[in-house]
Amino acid sequence: MMRAENHEQRYYHFIWVASSVKSDVYFMQKNISEIENVMKNAYQLNQSLQSSASSPQNQAMALSIARDVHEIKKDYQNVMRGLGDYFDDGQNGPxxxxxxxxxxxxxxxxxxxxxxxxxxxxxxxxxxxxxxxxxxxxxxxxxxxxxxxxxxxxxxxxxxxxxxxxxxxxxxxxxxxxxxxxxxxxxxxxxxxxxxxxxxxxxxxxxxxxxxxxxxxxxxxxxxxxxxxxxxxxxxxxxxxxxxxxxxxxxxxx
Incomplete structure (x- = not known):
């Protein structure tokens, strides 16, 4: 009985943690489009600065922002993929x-x-x-x-x-x-x-x-x-x- 109760409590804890994680991952997925917009805007700013003959420092800064945001997006996707693999382990039935x-x-x-x-x-x-x-x-x-x-x-x-x-x-x-x-x-x-x-x-x-x-x-x-x-x-x-x-x-x- 004690083993069965302990197993039940562990299962409840898993469901609880998985619910929290899956909710977070859902909103991380939602944020991907916003991250992509920031990256796109930074790249377009770089192009605009080049056409307006702005200083090379400003052009480089805009391009650097686009690259950094791209790396953030990749890290986001890696985290979501890892969490998704961990919590989709066959215990995700109805x-x-x-x-x-x-x-x-x-x-x-x-x-x-x-x-x-x-x-x-x-x-x-x-x-x-x-x-x-x-x-x-x-x-x-x-x-x-x-x-x-x-x-x-x-x-x-x-x-x-x-x-x-x-x-x-x-x-x-x-x-x-x-x-x-x-x-x-x-x-x-x-x-x-x-x-x-x-x-x-x-x-x-x-x-x-x-x-x-x-x-x-x-x-x-x-x-x-x-x-x-x-x-x-x-x-x-x-x-x-x-x-x-x-x-x-x-x-x-x-």
Missing amino acids: MQLADILKVTLTYIRSAIREKHQDIIIDVHSDVDLVIPNHYYVVSILSNLIFNSVDALAGQPHGLIHVTVADNDTTILLNVSDNGSGISPETLALIFHPGFTTKFNEATGDVYRGIGLSHVQKIVQDIFNGHIQVSSVPHQETNFQVTLNKHRLSQEVSA
Whole structure:
């Protein structure tokens, strides 16, 4: 029994880590086109400087930028290829939604116990669905639930509700909590790229996590869905995610 439990925990950890890595790789792939644009612009600048008889130093600098960005692109591609090979090792089969919830919540509940937080996670799902791209669903769920955990820091009797419901052609996923809530000013910014309220005030380092802007991109790009949020400061916050059921149940090429 102990061996079986240990194996299960290792499997959960693998799914958790793989979900985080695959989400990061997805956005690295998205960044490749931006890197290519920088490289193209730097090369065009070099050509423009040559035609305008600009100084050789400026021409050389523009060409050097293009070459450096090209090397960055190659390094990006090597990292993505290596991570892809490592995590596509035959354990990437589809998962039942019930198992996705189990993996995610087991890991989060373990983190809550380690922090000695007074939080209960209540889960209700009436959806029976097999999901090929389960790593992205784990990433969506984990980020939203950990946001709720953070909102309940230091608060007694914290409660997080997670519900999943079948709405014919869509799957509705709700994550709500009775935590600190979100101010209207912050609410207007939470899906903006790069925005975060989670950072170390002493060092300025941003805490780990793909962020809500990336969660929104996964919801939209991978599952043809959308995400909404409502909040009452010092009372509650609710995230509602609508996912296309057809996209959920089929392998989607990212």
